[in-house]
Amino acid sequence: MARRQERAELRQDQILDAAEACFLVEGFHGASMARIATAAKMSVGHIYQYFGSKDAIIIALCERRFAGFEELLSASGQSAASPLSPVDAWISQFTWWIDPIRAPLTLEIMSEAGRNPQVAKVVERIDRRFREMMQDNLLPLAGPLPKADVAHVLEAIILLSHGMTSRITADADADPERIMAAFRLAVHSLLRDWAVGE
Amino acid sequence: MARRQERAELRQDQILDAAEACFLVEGFHGASMARIATAAKMSVGHIYQYFGSKDAIIIALCERRFAGFEELLSASGQSAASPLSPVDAWISQFTWWIDPIRAPLTLEIMSEAGRNPQVAKVVERIDRRFREMMQDNLLPLAGPLPKADVAHVLEAIILLSHGMTSRITADADADPERIMAAFRLAVHSLLRDWAVGE
């Protein structure tokens, strides 16, 4: 009984892993169920036992992607002892965000959100969480900011994160280190925290 | 003879306009040639007289999109008299970039660039032009920057622009004004130019 549940979850992950790999290479609409099935080492029909449609797979994948990011966000509350300054420790979490294996799908999700309201919902939720978390965990680390600027500063950091996904995806030669450095500089500058260690 | 040429160009634009409208709604791979033909008010077969393949249309559209941006970049050299500060005048050009009609396709292009090397080429070219132009036209407007930071500042501004397309596309409720304000604040802050007029 619990055995069944366990197996079902295994299969679902199997499908999502395969779909993720296919979507990464071909995009949501370029990948076919047949190829996803092959990648998942199971039959096409069987996939439909776990997901009602290809769209449902896309949604589930979006959720899973951002579940990973939410975990990161939650963990950022209690940062362990680090050789970095608190702000830099916070910033360095974004290596997750710009992982070249992760970025293309994230970008695909953003693009899809423009047409698919269900995907837009998921994106909207994570955007809200992201803002809340910055409010709670990042702003206290920074110097005092003009009250009127706070919202804009948070928005700008969000823009920067999305920009990172875009650049990492679109430019194969983009250097993640270089991009993280630019991000770091921009965040420090937005927080008016000029003690940027080099 | 020149009549023919003229007509051909008209037809090509007609096709690109139609394709743009379709891609905006359905994405590159969601849109079909049949629907593009309908939108262009011509037959499917006829389209193939002007573009060898659907992919060729995608490429041509990418080129045309960025041709518009390059024009903008070139024009930014000689800015007319403006009530805004020079930096703000420069920034305000980016309303082009975040036009909600334009942004989704731009984002789709970035996503596609991750898989289609031809598209990546176009993106890479415009990225280079963008950097050059900032070097020439934006930096002189700013205060003196630490030499080591210059590259990072430019990179950060690029991240911000791409982030804007992403946000505008993915979040239907995103307020362009608000996003531009965040961009403005971030650019001023990166240029260490604190005279932000409100």
Next chain:
DNA sequence: CAAAAAAGAATGATGGTTCATTCTTTTTAT
């Protein structure tokens, strides 16, 4: 009346989805 422009009907491949069917595992009855 040619020659280019345009239309639109084939074409064959491929799309997502469904379905009848066969294995495999679990439950029930003895």
Next chain:
DNA sequence: ATAAAAAGAATGAACCATCATTCTTTTTTG
């Protein structure tokens, strides 16, 4: 505990719509 019965997991071929592309035919134009 073992055999029969029921349920669930898994398959892959069949479905029909649609895809990008090509071919043939008609219309327009110079």
